[in-house]
Amino acid sequence: MIHRPLPEAFFKPRHVAVVGASKKRGFGSGISTMLAGIGYREHLYLVNPREKEIDGLTVYRQLSDIPEDIDLAILIMPASQAPDVVGECVAKRIPAVILESAGFSETGHEGALLEEEVRKRLRGSETRVIGPNCIGIVNPHDRFITSQIDLDSLRPGNIGVIAQSGAFGNILSDWAPVQNLGFSKLVTIGNRLDVDESDLLRYFAHDEKTDVIVLYLEGVKDGRRFFEAARYANARKPILVFKGGSSSVGKSAAASHTGSLAGEDGLYEGIFRQAGVIRAASFQELFDMARVFSREPLMRGPEACIVTCSGSLGVMAADAGSALGLQFPELGPETVDKVRKLAPAWMNVRNPLDVGPSGLFIQATKAVLRDDRIHGLIALPVIPNAVVQEIVESGVDPTTLYGDPEEYRRLAPGKPFVMHTVGGAFWLDMVQKIYGDTLTIVSSAEIAAKSLWSLYRYHAFRG
Amino acid sequence: MIHRPLPEAFFKPRHVAVVGASKKRGFGSGISTMLAGIGYREHLYLVNPREKEIDGLTVYRQLSDIPEDIDLAILIMPASQAPDVVGECVAKRIPAVILESAGFSETGHEGALLEEEVRKRLRGSETRVIGPNCIGIVNPHDRFITSQIDLDSLRPGNIGVIAQSGAFGNILSDWAPVQNLGFSKLVTIGNRLDVDESDLLRYFAHDEKTDVIVLYLEGVKDGRRFFEAARYANARKPILVFKGGSSSVGKSAAASHTGSLAGEDGLYEGIFRQAGVIRAASFQELFDMARVFSREPLMRGPEACIVTCSGSLGVMAADAGSALGLQFPELGPETVDKVRKLAPAWMNVRNPLDVGPSGLFIQATKAVLRDDRIHGLIALPVIPNAVVQEIVESGVDPTTLYGDPEEYRRLAPGKPFVMHTVGGAFWLDMVQKIYGDTLTIVSSAEIAAKSLWSLYRYHAFRG
Numbered sequence: 001m002i003h004r005p006l007p008e009a010f011f012k013p014r015h016v017a018v019v020g021a022s023k024k025r026g027f028g029s030g031i032s033t034m035l036a037g038i039g040y041r042e043h044l045y046l047v048n049p050r051e052k053e054i055d056g057l058t059v060y061r062q063l064s065d066i067p068e069d070i071d072l073a074i075l076i077m078p079a080s081q082a083p084d085v086v087g088e089c090v091a092k093r094i095p096a097v098i099l100e101s102a103g104f105s106e107t108g109h110e111g112a113l114l115e116e117e118v119r120k121r122l123r124g125s126e127t128r129v130i131g132p133n134c135i136g137i138v139n140p141h142d143r144f145i146t147s148q149i150d151l152d153s154l155r156p157g158n159i160g161v162i163a164q165s166g167a168f169g170n171i172l173s174d175w176a177p178v179q180n181l182g183f184s185k186l187v188t189i190g191n192r193l194d195v196d197e198s199d200l201l202r203y204f205a206h207d208e209k210t211d212v213i214v215l216y217l218e219g220v221k222d223g224r225r226f227f228e229a230a231r232y233a234n235a236r237k238p239i240l241v242f243k244g245g246s247s248s249v250g251k252s253a254a255a256s257h258t259g260s261l262a263g264e265d266g267l268y269e270g271i272f273r274q275a276g277v278i279r280a281a282s283f284q285e286l287f288d289m290a291r292v293f294s295r296e297p298l299m300r301g302p303e304a305c306i307v308t309c310s311g312s313l314g315v316m317a318a319d320a321g322s323a324l325g326l327q328f329p330e331l332g333p334e335t336v337d338k339v340r341k342l343a344p345a346w347m348n349v350r351n352p353l354d355v356g357p358s359g360l361f362i363q364a365t366k367a368v369l370r371d372d373r374i375h376g377l378i379a380l381p382v383i384p385n386a387v388v389q390e391i392v393e394s395g396v397d398p399t400t401l402y403g404d405p406e407e408y409r410r411l412a413p414g415k416p417f418v419m420h421t422v423g424g425a426f427w428l429d430m431v432q433k434i435y436g437d438t439l440t441i442v443s444s445a446e447i448a449a450k451s452l453w454s455l456y457r458y459h460a461f462r463g
Numbered sequence: 464m465i466h467r468p469l470p471e472a473f474f475k476p477r478h479v480a481v482v483g484a485s486k487k488r489g490f491g492s493g494i495s496t497m498l499a500g501i502g503y504r505e506h507l508y509l510v511n512p513r514e515k516e517i518d519g520l521t522v523y524r525q526l527s528d529i530p531e532d533i534d535l536a537i538l539i540m541p542a543s544q545a546p547d548v549v550g551e552c553v554a555k556r557i558p559a560v561i562l563e564s565a566g567f568s569e570t571g572h573e574g575a576l577l578e579e580e581v582r583k584r585l586r587g588s589e590t591r592v593i594g595p596n597c598i599g600i601v602n603p604h605d606r607f608i609t610s611q612i613d614l615d616s617l618r619p620g621n622i623g624v625i626a627q628s629g630a631f632g633n634i635l636s637d638w639a640p641v642q643n644l645g646f647s648k649l650v651t652i653g654n655r656l657d658v659d660e661s662d663l664l665r666y667f668a669h670d671e672k673t674d675v676i677v678l679y680l681e682g683v684k685d686g687r688r689f690f691e692a693a694r695y696a697n698a699r700k701p702i703l704v705f706k707g708g709s710s711s712v713g714k715s716a717a718a719s720h721t722g723s724l725a726g727e728d729g730l731y732e733g734i735f736r737q738a739g740v741i742r743a744a745s746f747q748e749l750f751d752m753a754r755v756f757s758r759e760p761l762m763r764g765p766e767a768c769i770v771t772c773s774g775s776l777g778v779m780a781a782d783a784g785s786a787l788g789l790q791f792p793e794l795g796p797e798t799v800d801k802v803r804k805l806a807p808a809w810m811n812v813r814n815p816l817d818v819g820p821s822g823l824f825i826q827a828t829k830a831v832l833r834d835d836r837i838h839g840l841i842a843l844p845v846i847p848n849a850v851v852q853e854i855v856e857s858g859v860d861p862t863t864l865y866g867d868p869e870e871y872r873r874l875a876p877g878k879p880f881v882m883h884t885v886g887g888a889f890w891l892d893m894v895q896k897i898y899g900d901t902l903t904i905v906s907s908a909e910i911a912a913k914s915l916w917s918l919y920r921y922h923a924f925r926g
Contacts, residue, residue: 030850079809102819103809117645150849153887167819167845168775174848174887218778223602244778247785249815256811257774282909283779283885311720312631315707316746346542346566348719352712356565356630382630385491385637386613422746424616424637446745 003229004205006128006195007095011185012142014043014074017063020077020101021046023054028076028100030148032057038143038151045070048077063088072096074136074146076362079103082132082139083117090125098146099131100166106133106256111299115193121193127167134190136167141209142185149173157182159294161211163333164189164218165257179287180436182294184209191311196221198229205233212293215241215277215285219263223271230275238293238458239277242286243268276402276461278454288442292451295440296416298459301375302327304452305368306352308380309361313420313445314352317378321449328352335371339364352454362403369412376416376452380445381431383425392403398430405438416440416455418448466692466750469591469658469666472559474648475605476535477506480526480557481550482914483564484509486517491539491563493611495520502616508533511540526551535559537599537609539893541565545595546580553588560607562594563629568654569596569719578656585657597653601636603646603673612636620645622757623673625663627652627681628720635679642750643899647672659684661692668696668879675756677749678740679702680725681717686734693738701756702740702922706731707747708794734860739924741917748913751905755914758903759879764838765790767915768831769815771843774825776883776908779814780841785910791815798834802827825866832875834908839879839915844894845910848887861893868901879918881911 021032033055035044042194044057044067051102060066063073063085073094075085079101086096105112113382115132122129130136136146140156147170154176161183163169169188178184184207187200192226197215204213213233220226235238245254246265271281302325307316318328323405328351330336339360340349347358355364368374382400392398417439421431435441442448467771484495496518498507507520508529514522523529526536526548538548542564552560558819568575585592593599599609603619612633617640626632632651635799639646647670650663666767667676676696683689696702708717709728735742735794743749767789771777773889791814793799802823803812810821818827824844831837844865862868871880880902884894898904905911 040743107809107811122487129594148847148849150847150887153848163775165773165775167773170847171773171845171886174890175885178886178891180890214741218775244775244782247782248784249791250778250782253774253778253781253813253815253817256813257778257817282907284907297601310628310630310634311716312628312679312681312707315716316719317714318716319707319710319713323710328712329474346570348570350716352716354716354720382634384611385616389613415866422638423634423641423643427637428641443747444747463905 003202006199007071009071009096009097010128010130010137011139011203012144013096014073015042015045015068015070016040017045017047017066017070017073018223018434019047019063019075021048021054021059030287031074031076031146034145034148038145063092069444070094072098075099077116079111079132082114083121086118086127086129088122088123090127094127097127097129098136098423099132099136099193100136100147101131102133104132104193115191116373119193129194130187131190132193134164134188135169136188138169138183138186153177155182157186157294158184158209158211159214159290160184160204160207160212161186161214161216162189162197162204163187165216165218166190166271168216175287180441181287181291192221198222198225201233201239203235211237212290213237214242214290215239215248216244216286216421217241218244220268220271223267227271227275230271230277234276235462236382240280240286240289240293241272241277242280242283246306268270276458284443284449288447289451289454292416292418292440292442296455297414299416299456300414301451302453302456303374304376304378305331305371305374306378306380307361307365307368308352308354308381309356310380311354311356313382313422314354315370315381316361317449318352320446321453324450324453326449326453329373331368332371332373338367361401365408366411369407369408369415374415376455377418377450378445378448379417379419379439380421381419381425382421383427385427388424388430392430398434405435409438412461416452418442418451420445420448466665467591468903469662470534470558472534473561473591473593473600476559476600478508478531478533478535479503479506480508480510480529480533480536482510482526482538484511484517484522485514489490494537494539494609497608497611500641501608507906526555533557535561538562542574542577542595545577547583547586549592549724550584553584553590557590557926560590560592561597561599562592562656563597563599565596567656568597578654581634582656587854592657593650594653595656596629597650598632599653601632601646601649616644618667619647620757620792621647621672621674622677622753623647623667623670623675624649624677624679625652625667626650626679628679629653631679631805636748642754643753644750648736655684660881661685661688664692664696668699674700676700676701676702677753679707679749680704681707681720683731683921686730687899690734690738693734695741696738698925703743703749703752704740704745705737705743717818739921741921747906748910751910752914752917755837755879755881755903755918756904759881759918760877762879762915762919763922765838766792766836766837767841768794768834769841769843770824770831771815771817771820772845773843774817774819774843776843776845776885779815779908780843780912781815783909784916787913787916789812791913792836794831795834795836800832801830824864828866828871832871832878837878839918840881841908841911841915842880842902843884844882845884845886846890848908851893855893861897868898872901879915881905881914883908883911
């Protein structure tokens with residue numbers, strides 16, 4: 001199969017044209033103002049036969065009127081004009097086109113014909129098209145976006161995201177800072193009349209800013225192509241996927257959403273497994289695991305330990321981990337000795353290691369991190385909100401309660417350290433502030449277990 | 464089987480004794496100060512042979528020295544003294560005893576013998592014991608608690624909680640306000656040497672302040688007794704359960720946590736199903752469903768509709784709902800007509816009803832609420848954070864974007880209305896403020912679907 005690399009102009013263009021720019025409020029109307037605002041004013045070319053000037057910028061009748069070479073065209077005019085406009089893009093040798101408009105195969109047969117028409121105009125050209133029915137690109141590192149997103153709220157990171165849906169790409173971008181996630185790039189691919197998830201898997205496989213690839217899919221465009229691209233990319237970077245459209249209602253909704261054929265879920269399961277792709281069971285799990293993979297080392301064996309102050313949370317993590325294949329072996333004799341010497345009579349020194357209110361969380365955690373039998377740690381610190389509030393307000397350094405995250409990291413840099421907690425607002429905020437950037441916090445005990453398992457699975461897959 | 468109702472003294476005692484009260488910092492040392500602080504100073508009797516006075520309160524050598532009748536004794540002295548102290552409670556005819564100390568069957572054989580010894584002292588008496596290895600009671604309505612919990616942060620509500628673990632009960636109480644949940648009462652039962660989950664199911668079945676019963680279990684003490692109590696209670700109020708200890712590691716951790724025999728998971732599945740108990744797959748799901756059941760009407764048929772601005776979230780809800788048995792039928796012709804008249808060309812008027820950025824969320828939602836075919840609604844409003852922030856800051860009333868929650872409620876008071884959204888912090892806060900108390904917000908599209916399904920299942924079970 002021939003693979004054509006994507007032009008870098010999609011992600012960091014020099015000269016951008018917006019076709020369908022308009023003064024009227026409506027889809028895409030904010031894009032030109034937004035681009036001018038992020039530093040593209042001098043490199044922005046608006047096109048619309050019915051406008052003369054917008055925000056002080058000349059509006060051209062058609063693409064061919066623009067005197068400059070354009071390397072990225074953003075199309076937001078009505079769907080029916082797409083074939084002609086894409087034809088103009090080809091004629092002007094524009095390498096990268098983002099067709100954001102909706103009204104194509106997701107609406108039915110006529111829309112599908114329109115897509116086919118656009119595809120015809122592309123044949124034999126160098127022009128690549130992302131879309132239709134998408135919001136294009138979010139590139140926080142180079143501060144380039146192609147839709148109205150709060151760029152300043154985004155933290156540049158190492159997670160490359162491929163999403164099908166435009167609206168979803170938008171809310172993913174909004175949600176990322178809330179979830180303490182940093183994207184390298186996010187690309188929404190919509191109905192994929194040309195560029196698809198397989199192109200992007202290969203792109204991210206070599207993107208220096210990307211360490212983890214996250215996919216939200218409602219269907220794969222070409223199973224064989226996807227399998228090969230996934231295998232190729234997965235040999236370089238872990239791929240996490242959430243696949244929508246497993247039910248018949250979901251499939252039919254996916255078809256009318258992004259024109260996707262969601263296909264049989266079992267088929268996808270097989271493709272994902274063979275390619276070593278890690279599948280998330282929910283959107284929250286996808287994001288939690290992305291956070292884990294973006295920061296934690298891989299896990300070198302299936303042997304994990306749970307250090308907890310809550311027996312119940314420990315049981316939850318153990319149940320979830322065991323169901324997947326994670327092992328919770330007995331701790332090494334040295335570790336057991338070390339902890340037992342300090343432990344009160346009621347405390348069982350085992351794995352899960354439930355320290356309860358003994359105050360031994362730090363010593364237990366350090367002992368476990370030093371234990372050669374253990375390759376990854378799930379830490380479940382909890383404390384009554386009233387108690388921790390009182391302690392901290394009396395001037396005690398909160399890291400004396402549950403440890404210094406940097407020290408944990410130094411002690412075992414090769415072992416993943418995933419944390420989960422529940423409790424009151426004061427405690428939750430405090431944990432986030434102290435541990436949220438150095439270790440990795442996830443949103444449930446079950447996801448903590450699945451994350452470790454996935455870090456091990458990927459390690460084993462890469463061999 | 465004989466069922467002995469629990470004395471009300473557990474929940475709202477007049478005279479409280481604390482055995483093992485101490486000036487030394489340690490387990491339970493804050494309890495007497497806490498009780499004095501919540502209005503029990505005049506009705507509080509401390510017992511400890513090695514103390515004379517604590518915080519200006521007389522400390523008695525033994526229970527029998529207290530001149531007053533005691534209706535609740537809280538025991539926090541070392542485990543080894545439990546048989547004698549419980550014997551004194553019996554002698555003094557104290558109806559309610561909470562044994563909070565740990566160090567019993569959860570630590571092994573000797574601890575189990577100690578529990579047996581306590582049980583012997585109880586025989587033939589009217590005294591009931593909760594515990595050991597627990598934190599007892601949280602009763603926000605009557606402002607009574609038996610451990611250090613931030614009482615002022617708790618909102619009194621209609622959810623009755625039965626938890627096994629003490630630490631867990633504590634963090635549940637802390638987490639409840641963060642999760643926008645109100646408890647009627649929370650009881651932690653620990654190792655259950657006397658009072659168990661079955662007693663409490665029957666108690667909550669008749670507790671006027673309780674509308675929903677939530678159980679966190681690591682194992683049932685007596686399967687037959689539990690089944691009968693669950694069937695009895697479930698005929699009056701819905702019961703939601705999360706069961707820990709499905710794996711062998713989890714089972715063994717549960718044994719050393721609360722001395723529970725977690726048993727075969729399939730067995731529990733059968734008991735829960737036959738008794739009509741609703742099982743949550745995770746702790747978050749348990750709490751989300753508790754919120755739903757505490758506010759929403761039951762669902763009268765399996766036919767639901769999804770109204771969404773994000774095709775992707777709509778697909779997730781449809782997948783999860785379909786897998787359970789929820790139906791997403793075609794909308795009634797009137798509904799379709801109403802929406803289609805307003806809809807732009809690209810919008811598909813179907814179920815899930817994806818309104819995208821059409822601005823038709825309110826009209827669509829109202830039309831669906833009026834549709835006789837539909838018995839429950841999943842609403843998935845999303846909007847780019849930057850856009851909503853701009854709109855609201857320009858002075859627009861945010862309910863003009865996604866509707867007035869009171870109006871939705873008035874329009875179809877008999878139909879559950881469950882909402883989920885993702886996005887930026889500004890948007891998430893706004894949705895919580897506007898809709899969080901009138902409708903019910905849950906933490907994922909999947910849980911929204913499971914919640915509706917459970918509301919329908921319970922309706923069908925009750926017949």
